Amino acid sequence: MERLEKAKDFIKQLEEQNYLRLKRSWGAGMYLFNLLKEYLEPSCLELLKEFDKLPFEKKVAVLRLIKEAIKEPTVPAVSFQNEEKYPLEWFLEPLDKVKGLDFKEKKLLKSLGVEDILSALWFLPVRYEDRRLSTSVRTALPGKRYALKVKVVELREDSSDTYPLRVVCTDGTGYLVLRFRYKDPRVKLRFKPSTQLIVYGRVKEFQGEKYMVHPEILSEEEAGSILPFYNIRTKNEQSLSAKTRHKRVRKAMFHITELAKHMPEYIPREILQKYNFLEIGESFYLTHRPPTGDEETLNSFLAPFQRRLVYDELFIFQLALQLRRSEIRSQKAPTLKEGKEWVEQFVSSLPFELTGAQKRVIQEILTDVEKEVPMSRLLQGDVGSGKTVVAMAISYAFAKEGYQTAVMVPTEILARQHYENFRKFLEPMGVRVGLLTSSVKGRERLSVKYHTARGHLHILIGTHALLQEEVEFNRLGFVVVDEQHRFGVLQRKILLQKGRGFYPHCLVMSATPIPRTLALSLYGDLDVSFLDQMPAGRKPVITTIVFESRTEEMLEVIRRELQAGHRVYVIYPLIEESERLSLKAATTEYERWKNLFPERNVLLLHGKMKDSEKIAIMEEFREKGDILVSTSVVEVGVDVPTATVMVIESAHRFGLSQLHQLRGRVGRSNLTSYCFLVVPDQERYSPAMRRLKVLVSTYDGFKIAEEDMLMRGPGELLGESQSGFFGFRVANFMREQDRRLLELAREDASELIKKDPFLLNHADLRKMVLYRYGDKMDLSHIA
Known part of the structure; x- marks a missing residue:
């Protein structure tokens, strides 16, 4: 226990002064590894081995994971050991079997793709908000979200300010300013001096003043819990506000997660013990209703109950792949003789x-x-x-x-x-x-x-x-x-x-x-x-970052290449301008390029065009075009050997792999080719610049893919679809710990299939594989 206490104390020191010591330390990962190798599961220890090579944000996330893994529980563990277990088939029944759900809740869940009880349990939160009153104004760190109980001190108004209404509050430890855009005088009535408020929002700081912009005002009932948020995008319920949809989904999931107590375990007991995993029912319950935990740990899917579900999904996927492989190998194929x-x-x-x-x-x-x-x-x-x-x-x-x-x-x-x-x-x-x-x-x-x-x-x-x-x-x-x-x-x-x-x-x-x-x-x-080898004579594409205020040299290169009879791509992230996103768009910028090169044949291509239009434009570009203004519709496979310039506008808004794919549209002959990554001047010191510099430094797609994954910290894609190419509900390979779990799941699946090729001794596990992948991979041979 002495080593455990040393580790806790060391982590506490690393966290002090906004992780100042962590920023300066080297070797912290191996030090913690040696202290905790008897206490942590293998996947956590693997993270500690790589700890010192990780970027700072990733180190913070891993540190939170380790801290969560070694701390004693502060609330009684939810135990379903004595609950009656229902047959797995019961959970494959339609939602109509669930008592306590009204018609509107069932209709909303069905519109979100939830058809049965098991898919409802797998309809997991995509993010969490910690609305517990766990800190004070003085100790609240800028950049993080908190629920704070404060008292109104005074109102200040400045009609010339972006946020004309300022509400000065205090909790006795410091002052917090609430900034609002409200101009309606009736709004002021809720902010009378001495009024007690519970506010929730992201704390910011400027010149020593802590403030929140448009925080939520919570009731006593709304404060005090960790609130789950689900992916509620649906075409069928657009008449409902997002707030109403969230409220209905949460209410429905509250009833459904009670059924998790009766969920039978289907993963072999030795695997659960190997990784110290929770039971499946407990994991579902706590993921939907976390009783405690750091908000960032939950949003990075690093909590033990979340990681059990990640492993679960990957393990079943690996079993399906290996069963599919054995099915294919049992078939007879034609053979080539010569x-x-x-x-x-x-x-x-x-x-x-x-x-x-x-x-x-x-x-x-x-x-x-x-x-x-x-x-x-x-x-x-x-x-x-x-x-x-x-x-x-x-x-x-x-x-x-x-x-x-x-x-x-x-x-x-x-x-x-x-x-x-x-x-x-x-x-x-x-x-x-x-x-x-x-x-x-x-x-x-x-x-x-x-x-x-x-x-x-x-x-x-x-x-x-x-x-x-x-x-x-x-x-x-x-x-x-x-x-x-x-x-x-x-x-x-x-x-x-x-x-x-x-x-x-x-x-x-x-x-x-x-x-x-x-x-x-x-x-x-x-x-x-x-x-992993390029054809002879191919030259690496000369890749350059260009700031919007300094595009003249780029335009000179374009003029020179056009004069030589070569062609130019110009790529934009949007088809049309958006008020929400202040980005340039292909349709409007097309006119600018026509004005810049009035003597040239400038063409426009985007995804909303009919296929026949796209084909005609690409043919014209290939035969007699000069400049093609387009969206990323040209990303895959389009081959114009005389195209030697790729201009990617708002390059900071594209992913590394996508930028590499776009760059691959030029340099498809022995001609010298160029790729210009155009970014606004204000992005000069943004995190996106690190991604772009990787693209400048290498042309190796596999190396770029590795760097892309290393740079994207856990939780960066939260709130967006995490299914990637493989239809996963929770696993996200931008997260290093998920990639490690994938390798472990592959090894475990391989071992199990060797012992039990058709899962005959693991009936419920076989049912889960068929439920998830049976219709997609033709696994009828194990049914």
Whole structure:
């Protein structure tokens, strides 16, 4: 216990004076590791090992996690041990079974996608507000939100100020000024001197004066608890105010969480003991109704009961992946007899040399497709690394042995681009290529479907249109899915089921940079190949940060490149101007670029246009355009080799990976190319500049993805969709602790499947896997 007390005392010292000692310390992580290695679970100890390498904000979050993990409980633990446990099937019943919910509450929950009791329990808060009266004005730290009980001292008014009404208050330890925009004289009546108020808001400080801007005024009942907030965005209940929706959802969840007491545990007991996890029912209950805890710890999903749910979701996901993998391997696939010879024939026809990475990946794929076991492989390659050529080489080999290939891509523009490239390289070699998208209509559509069904077309390229039931193949042997995250597992499965009598080999391609270790865990049903080498002659794009007041040099480069016959992209974050977001927008700035370059052909492209319009504009830009003003609709796959300049306006508003994708639209030839990251002057010292400097310093997409995750502290994405590409409700891979839990969940799932391949000895766990992923991954073999 002496070591535990030392650790608590050391953490207290690190927290003093707004973490002053933490900012100056080095080696604090290993010191705490040595003190606490007997007290903490493995995932916490892993965080302490990396502690000294983390940015300051991340250190603070980890410190709070450790502090929460080692402190003695201040309230009695909620124990459901003696409660009657209902069968798991009961929790899969519709919401109508829940007593205490009225019609309006059920209707609202259903509009939010909550259909049954279990999905209601998984409808977790996205953030919390600590409205307990836990501090005073004197000890309240600027930048944090608090509930404070104060007494009105006086009112001050200044009509020339942005906040004309100022209410000076005190709690006996210091003064707090409440600033309001109200001009209605009736509002003043609630702020009479000596009136007691409970206010909630973020404390700010200027020249020694602490203040809150438009704080909430709470009743005695509203103060004193930690309030959960849910994602209440719904198209069906827009007539209700956000406050009313929050209130109804909270009331409904209060009733539903009572049922968590009866939730049976389904994760093996040895796993719970290994990580010292709480029971599932207790975890649900405390996540919806936390009795205590630091607000930032809760909002970073670092509390023990929250982390149990993160692990739970990842563990079930990993089990589903491994069961899916075993199901795929039980199917029979076509085999290539002379794949190597056909690929060599194709490669010898190319006007360029393949990179070593391309040759390595092609060999990996050939090894797979020569077996009867269906290939399921992810090809991760940076923008411009040559993934499409790899897909062409394998498609050619399948065509020469009498099999068809389906290539599914997310957008019409990308589909047509692939169609042109495949035809250019393969039709001279006797391979017939077809295109099927929503804009292919009438006789042309009927013709494509007819020739595909009869095997006259060797390769069919398309969008979601390929998934339609009436699209039939004659001998589908190979499926290529480009930008996998745009589709999802279920859609990939639909396409793979179109193989008649056998299961096609599948190659999933992605240019979205995902760190290697994360890719291996997230795509557990796939083998992973990496294209980590750029084609010869490609030059790194010269990337520069440009402040809005100093754009003249950038414009000179643009003029020079246009004079040389090259093309320019200009990207904006918005289509139209927004009052809420003071950002430039493509439609308004399009006029400015036309005025800047009146003699040039300036075009406009954005996501609200019809597909036919987008295609026409891209064709015009490729053939005779000069400047394309666009939104990030050009992010994926658009290939114009003569484009040498990428201007990204309001670059601080884009994510690192998205900026890297946009930059990848230039530098697609041996021409010197440029990327200008334009930011407002006031952003010069903002945290966003650190992200942009990473982009300037490297062109390695995998390194950028790693840096992106390291920089985004836990909780940064709170309030937004955290589902990412994989439909997770709570796991968020911007959080380091969630990535660590993913690795642990993968190891645990692998061990369990080795012992119990079809989860026959874990009936409830099998039901949970089927409930979550059965319809998406075709896990009928374990049902």
